[in-house]
Amino acid sequence: MTNALSKLLETNDWLMADGATGTNLFNMGLGAGDPPEFWNETETDKIRTLYRGAVDSGSDIFLTNSFGANASRLKLHNAQARAFELSRLAAEIAREIADGAGRPIVVAGSVGPTGDIMQPVGTLSHADAVEMFHETAEGLKAGGADVLWLETISAPEEYRAAAEGFKLAGMPWCGTMSFDTAGRTMMGVTSADMVQLAGGIENAPLAFGANCGTGASDLLRTVLGFAAQGTEMPIIAKGNAGIPKYHDGHIHYDGTPELMADYAVLARDCGARIIGGCCGTMPEHLRAMREALETRPKGDRPTLEKIVQALGPFSSEGDGTGDDTAPKRERRGGRRRG
Numbered sequence: 001m002t003n004a005l006s007k008l009l010e011t012n013d014w015l016m017a018d019g020a021t022g023t024n025l026f027n028m029g030l031g032a033g034d035p036p037e038f039w040n041e042t043e044t045d046k047i048r049t050l051y052r053g054a055v056d057s058g059s060d061i062f063l064t065n066s067f068g069a070n071a072s073r074l075k076l077h078n079a080q081a082r083a084f085e086l087s088r089l090a091a092e093i094a095r096e097i098a099d100g101a102g103r104p105i106v107v108a109g110s111v112g113p114t115g116d117i118m119q120p121v122g123t124l125s126h127a128d129a130v131e132m133f134h135e136t137a138e139g140l141k142a143g144g145a146d147v148l149w150l151e152t153i154s155a156p157e158e159y160r161a162a163a164e165g166f167k168l169a170g171m172p173w174c175g176t177m178s179f180d181t182a183g184r185t186m187m188g189v190t191s192a193d194m195v196q197l198a199g200g201i202e203n204a205p206l207a208f209g210a211n212c213g214t215g216a217s218d219l220l221r222t223v224l225g226f227a228a229q230g231t232e233m234p235i236i237a238k239g240n241a242g243i244p245k246y247h248d249g250h251i252h253y254d255g256t257p258e259l260m261a262d263y264a265v266l267a268r269d270c271g272a273r274i275i276g277g278c279c280g281t282m283p284e285h286l287r288a289m290r291e292a293l294e295t296r297p298k299g300d301r302p303t304l305e306k307i308v309q310a311l312g313p314f315s316s317e318g319d320g321t322g323d324d325t326a327p328k329r330e331r332r333g334g335r336r337r338g
């Protein structure tokens with residue numbers, strides 16, 4: 001394997017990924033309903049600023065502005081025919097920033113969900129999903145992405161369809177899911193399920209993990225769940241900068257750079273090798289994360305209590321696997337029996 005990400009993983013214990021795309025672009029004036037991918041063509045300098053913000057803050061890997069660049073999502077803006085072109089542009093601008101960085105930087109072509117529910121529950125067929133992912137993948141490849149980066153996925157069917165589409169494009173990839181529903185994805189996938197899914201796929205990802213979801217605490221609980229399965233695959237942690245709060249009609253994330261620095265170090269202690277942020281994670285958060293990862297020694301795998309102490313409470317009692325709540329239930333049951 002000679003791709004840029006595998007090379008960096010061979011020589012580094014951990015790598016830092018980037019932060020938010022949406023939050024950064026909203027701060028630059030993107031409207032709430034506007035497709036960010038159009039900016040790859042119309043606001044190229046702002047996309048350069050977004051990418052440079054990650055690279056200059058110490059990211060080894062950054063994601064392209066192509067999360068919604070698939071035919072299904074672009075259809076909402078009557079741009080379903082532009083998936084390839086907008087993906088290519090996203091990667092081309094990224095390539096330029098990465099190559100000018102003066103150190104090895106991985107351009108990860110972001111691929112988000114189609115937004116459709118797959119058959120038999122929904123209407124999107126497997127073949128159509130594969131083709132949509134394939135088209136986006138070809139665009140990112142043509143623009144010079146090193147790897148593809150599937151993110152915020154809820155359904156295992158969609159994860160598998162993406163893997164198939166990426167195989168058609170001959171591209172290595174990473175893939176994360178969003179565990180935003182009491183420790184599970186919206187479609188019910190647990191951390192343990194995901195280890196099975198990622199490890200069992202024919203065109204296996206280079207790394208897998210969790211992104212977005214609820215808060216930094218929940219995300220680390222999920223990472224502990226991955227690690228508990230004893231997987232050898234590199235784990236990705238890309239948590240939000242705190243909890244989203246509605247404030248004056250917009251979403252604000254309450255996580256400070258100090259909190260994200262603690263999160264980054266804890267993510268590494270939990271077993272993650274690729275550590276970044278998601279929504280709300282700005283360059284100042286990334287700088288604090290990089291500094292903490294470089295200066296603080298690796299520690300033991302943290303307990304759930306330690307995570308709560310550092311980052312705040314979980315959004316739900318259990319993580320959906322039963323693993324965390326089982327001992328407690330057993331103890332209670334034991335007492336009742338006794």
Ligand SMILES: [Zn+2]
Pocket residue numbers: 211212213240278279
């Ligand atoms: Zn997010």
